[in-house]
Amino acid sequence: xxxxxxxxxxRRVFIMGDQQFEALKGVSFDIAPGEFVAIMxxxxxxxxxxxxxxxxxxxxxxxxxxLDGGDVGGMSTDQLADIRNKKLGFVFQGFNLLARTPxxxxxxxxxxxxGLHSKERRQQALIAMEQVGLSGKENNHPSQLSGGQQQRVxxxxxxxxxxxxxxADEPTGNLDSSTTEEIMGLFTALNRQGITIIMxxxxxxxxxxxxxxxxxxxxxxxxxxxxxxACQAGQAGQKA
Amino acid sequence: MNFIQTLKIALRALRTNKMRSFLTMLGxxxxxxxxxxxxxxxxxxxxxxxxxxxxIGSNIILVLPGSTTSxxxxxxxxxxxxxxxxxxxxxxxxxxxxxxxxxxVRTAGQIxxxxxxxxxVVMGGTPELFEIREWPVVSGxxxxxxxxxxxxxxxxxxxxxAENLFGSADPVGNIIRIKKIPFTVIGILDRKGQSPxxxxxxxxxxxxxxxxxxxxVRSQRSGIVSAIIVxxxxxxxxxxxxxxxxxxxxxxxxxxxxxxxxFSTRNLSEILAVAEQSSKAMSLLLGAVASISLIVGGIGIMxxxxxxxxxxxxxxxxxxxxxxxxxxxxxxxxTEAVLLTMLGGLIGIAxxxxxxxxxxxxxxxxxxxxFQSIAIAFVFSGAVGIFFGFYPAKxxxxxxxxxxxxxx
Numbered sequence: 001x002x003x004x005x006x007x008x009x010x011r012r013v014f015i016m017g018d019q020q021f022e023a024l025k026g027v028s029f030d031i032a033p034g035e036f037v038a039i040m041x042x043x044x045x046x047x048x049x050x051x052x053x054x055x056x057x058x059x060x061x062x063x064x065x066x067l068d069g070g071d072v073g074g075m076s077t078d079q080l081a082d083i084r085n086k087k088l089g090f091v092f093q094g095f096n097l098l099a100r101t102p103x104x105x106x107x108x109x110x111x112x113x114x115g116l117h118s119k120e121r122r123q124q125a126l127i128a129m130e131q132v133g134l135s136g137k138e139n140n141h142p143s144q145l146s147g148g149q150q151q152r153v154x155x156x157x158x159x160x161x162x163x164x165x166x167x168a169d170e171p172t173g174n175l176d177s178s179t180t181e182e183i184m185g186l187f188t189a190l191n192r193q194g195i196t197i198i199m200x201x202x203x204x205x206x207x208x209x210x211x212x213x214x215x216x217x218x219x220x221x222x223x224x225x226x227x228x229x230a231c232q233a234g235q236a237g238q239k240a
Numbered sequence: 241m242n243f244i245q246t247l248k249i250a251l252r253a254l255r256t257n258k259m260r261s262f263l264t265m266l267g268x269x270x271x272x273x274x275x276x277x278x279x280x281x282x283x284x285x286x287x288x289x290x291x292x293x294x295x296i297g298s299n300i301i302l303v304l305p306g307s308t309t310s311x312x313x314x315x316x317x318x319x320x321x322x323x324x325x326x327x328x329x330x331x332x333x334x335x336x337x338x339x340x341x342x343x344x345v346r347t348a349g350q351i352x353x354x355x356x357x358x359x360x361v362v363m364g365g366t367p368e369l370f371e372i373r374e375w376p377v378v379s380g381x382x383x384x385x386x387x388x389x390x391x392x393x394x395x396x397x398x399x400x401x402a403e404n405l406f407g408s409a410d411p412v413g414n415i416i417r418i419k420k421i422p423f424t425v426i427g428i429l430d431r432k433g434q435s436p437x438x439x440x441x442x443x444x445x446x447x448x449x450x451x452x453x454x455x456x457v458r459s460q461r462s463g464i465v466s467a468i469i470v471x472x473x474x475x476x477x478x479x480x481x482x483x484x485x486x487x488x489x490x491x492x493x494x495x496x497x498x499x500x501x502x503f504s505t506r507n508l509s510e511i512l513a514v515a516e517q518s519s520k521a522m523s524l525l526l527g528a529v530a531s532i533s534l535i536v537g538g539i540g541i542m543x544x545x546x547x548x549x550x551x552x553x554x555x556x557x558x559x560x561x562x563x564x565x566x567x568x569x570x571x572x573x574x575t576e577a578v579l580l581t582m583l584g585g586l587i588g589i590a591x592x593x594x595x596x597x598x599x600x601x602x603x604x605x606x607x608x609x610x611f612q613s614i615a616i617a618f619v620f621s622g623a624v625g626i627f628f629g630f631y632p633a634k635x636x637x638x639x640x641x642x643x644x645x646x647x648x
Contacts, residue, residue, distance in 0.1 A: 100252070109559070109562055
């Protein structure tokens with residue numbers, strides 16, 4: 001069985017002045033390719049810290065994180081930037097698109113930092129735009145698009161470099177319920193195509209789209225459930 | 241990430257805030273324009289000075305009589321009547337480094353032609369004077385040795401005098417009266433322009449030395465000259481010529497103590513050097529003032545770049561999250577700063593050159609814009625961008641992506 005993400009006894013300690021705060025107290029789980037995982041928990045439960053570590057934006061204080069077979073521990077910030085660029089795709093709650101920049105160029109941005117030529121960039125970006133159903137909106141600026149459309153652009157940007165995993169942080173937090181359904185439908189469709197998705201949310205009906213729900217509380221995992229929802233990977237590589 | 245892409249991003253960032261970009265650039269624009277204009281005016285000024293000094297003639301030494309004491313009052317230098325035409329002839333004949341020497345006398349007088357009159361300087365000089373001053377006639381003929389030997393009442397007019405007495409008519413052959421004595425105009429001298437002291441050198445009448453000594457100036461003895469003007473063979477022997485003249489005159493005037501001669505010499509190349517030095521010091525000063533405004537402009541750039549980094553913290557966070565390395569961010573902001581200053585520099589160069597041209601048109605003051613000063617201004621404006629852009633760019637590149645993404 002192949003594994004795309006493997007966390008082993010991850011701890012993250014924040015030091016504020018003379019106070020120590022342990023945000024993650026030994027977290028371990030594996031994720032297989034093609035899984036759609038929802039990470040849940042109240043605020044302060046450690047789910048965001050975990051997401052930052054998964055996204056290679058932060059390094060754990062101790063523990064081991066294997067991403068796509070490579071050990072992330074001990075990497076330099078530039079090496080981490082390279083990992084984020086090549087192996088991860090990010091979708092944020094606030095869309096985080098560059099204002100005053102056409103949609104297509106927003107989608108191209110990861111490829112710019114990957115050093116691709118403009119022709120290749122444009123080609124791949126057009127494919128990604130088509131995948132999220134936004135063909136024809138390439139030259140619209142974010143301000144000319146609805147919230148749902150903006151989030152689709154953000155998803156296209158996350159897809160464009162063919163990442164091993166897409167990380168979505170409260171992707172529907174700023175959207176109304178019908179748009180939420182639309183976006184979650186898109187995620188489900190992408191997952192059916194074999195794309196691994198890890199999503200942080202605190203809404204149960206959003207989490208219900210995922211095939212597996214990991215719940216955090218006080219820096220620990222309190223439950224890790226396979227739900228009946230369509231998830232071809234099925235077997236979770238869950239550790240004790 | 242390649243350079244063109246970085247440049248595109250920087251251009252877009254500058255275009256989004258057009259007004260702010262322009263105002264930020266303004267500091268650099270003014271600074272560079274000031275540098276260019278000041279340097280142009282300064283170079284023009286030193287050109288004028290060297291032209292004026294060259295207009296006196298090159299490799300010239302001036303020999304002036306010493307001071308005299310009468311009744312306890314000492315006159316200034318040149319007051320005594322210790323130099324004679326014979327001294328001038330001796331200098332020319334006996335000093336090997338001297339090419340020409342001419343005795344001159346100088347007086348002022350009213351000059352009358354028909355119903356016109358004009359007050360001017362009247363100079364008496366031997367024919368060598370015009371070789372020394374490199375001053376040809378444009379019409380008629382120069383003063384000849386025969387005029388000098390015969391003390392003939394002939395004269396050459398400077399352009400200013402000719403215009404004031406005769407207007408556009410040709411004065412050659414006419415009779416004018418200098419101090420009521422009639423003189424025949426034999427020629428008109430070429431236009432010479434201003435002297436380094438600002439006098440109009442064309443406002444003068446020239447007559448043979450002997451004529452002047454006999455008819456126009458009063459002196460205790462005959463053959464007295466008020467100055468001897470000497471031209472050295474070339475610029476290298478000018479100091480040798482000066483010491484030869486001193487030795488000769490000490491001997492001729494029987495001066496035992498060489499520290500108290502009855503004459504003095506002045507080397508015009510020294511005056512030239514002093515004038516050049518002072519104009520250099522002037523343009524250096526102007527340049528320093530202008531560079532201060534450049535530094536102020538640079539600080540303005542740094543200030544705005546810092547604001548821009550804070551404003552765009554979220555954008556920096558996004559870029560970092562999707563794979564921008566520290567250097568990518570650093571380069572992006574550096575490029576923006578350098579682009580700002582270089583654009584400002586280009587506009588400043590254009591404005592400064594335009595301003596300098598306008599000054600030279602309106603004030604009829606020659607200005608010179610050297611390629612060198614443009615190159616320096618351009619490189620300097622880029623350097624200002626690098627220097628003052630580095631700190632804000634470093635700050636941007638050092639942001640933590642998590643905090644940057646969360647920044648509101």
